[in-house]
Amino acid sequence: MANEWGPLGALAGSWEGEGGLDTSFHHADDKVGGTPYLEKVTFAPFGPVDNGSQHLYGLDYKTAMWRNDEQDPFHTEIGYWLWDGATGEILRAFSIPRGITVLAGGHADADATSFTLKAAVGDPQYPIGEGQYLTANASSVSYEVTVTVGDGTWSYAETTMLRMKELPDLLPHTDHNTLHKVAVHHFPG
Numbered sequence: 001m002a003n004e005w006g007p008l009g010a011l012a013g014s015w016e017g018e019g020g021l022d023t024s025f026h027h028a029d030d031k032v033g034g035t036p037y038l039e040k041v042t043f044a045p046f047g048p049v050d051n052g053s054q055h056l057y058g059l060d061y062k063t064a065m066w067r068n069d070e071q072d073p074f075h076t077e078i079g080y081w082l083w084d085g086a087t088g089e090i091l092r093a094f095s096i097p098r099g100i101t102v103l104a105g106g107h108a109d110a111d112a113t114s115f116t117l118k119a120a121v122g123d124p125q126y127p128i129g130e131g132q133y134l135t136a137n138a139s140s141v142s143y144e145v146t147v148t149v150g151d152g153t154w155s156y157a158e159t160t161m162l163r164m165k166e167l168p169d170l171l172p173h174t175d176h177n178t179l180h181k182v183a184v185h186h187f188p189g
């Protein structure tokens with residue numbers, strides 16, 4: 001894809017990965033546990049978006065994760081990934097329907113095949129926003145994701161540090177997966 005999208009260009013398209021693994025506090029078991037998952041992601045390119053002299057190119061994305069053969073996903077995200085070619089800034093703005101929005105940011109070269117983005121609650125530049133219940137009971141203190149692009153694959157590893165009211169210490173809530181490109185089938189005509 002044209003290099004207006006910088007390191008994000010390699011992500012355009014539809015992807016699946018069945019080797020996902022989540023670690024989180026499971027209320028049903030009252031303890032920390034692991035959850036293997038299947039994930040489906042789509043990234044649709046757009047741009048430029050002009051903010052005055054800034055020209056952003058981006059991908060709008062949706063992702064969903066399923067456990068075993070469950071019908072409904074147990075985790076979803078929608079949002080945007082953005083690239084500012086003039087500064088090398090990458091932004092990932094996304095929402096999780098627990099009442100969380102994240103604007104994670106970082107920098108990379110246009111031809112980078114790996115990059116890291118960060119956000120933190122209360123950060124003036126790259127904040128995590130959350131509702132009142134979560135602030136009191138399960139606050140997302142910080143977030144960090146590293147994306148690595150391979151040959152026909154891409155991977156992420158992310159850690160959200162959670163302040164859980166059930167636990168004495170911050171909990172690293174971690175997720176990682178490797179996604180493979182899938183064909184998109186169009187109806188004829």
Ligand code: HEM
Binds near residue numbers: 096098139173
């Ligand atoms: C691949 C990405 C993710 C998956 C698959 C995932 C999955 C999960 C799971 C399974 C739980 C445990 C629910 C339970 O059994 O009680 C959980 C809890 C939670 N997650 Fe995530 N999560 C992901 C990313 C994130 C991110 C990026 C954030 C915040 C920036 C986040 C914030 C939370 C919070 C605050 C809770 C605690 C909710 C509660 O205990 O009331 N998660 N997540």
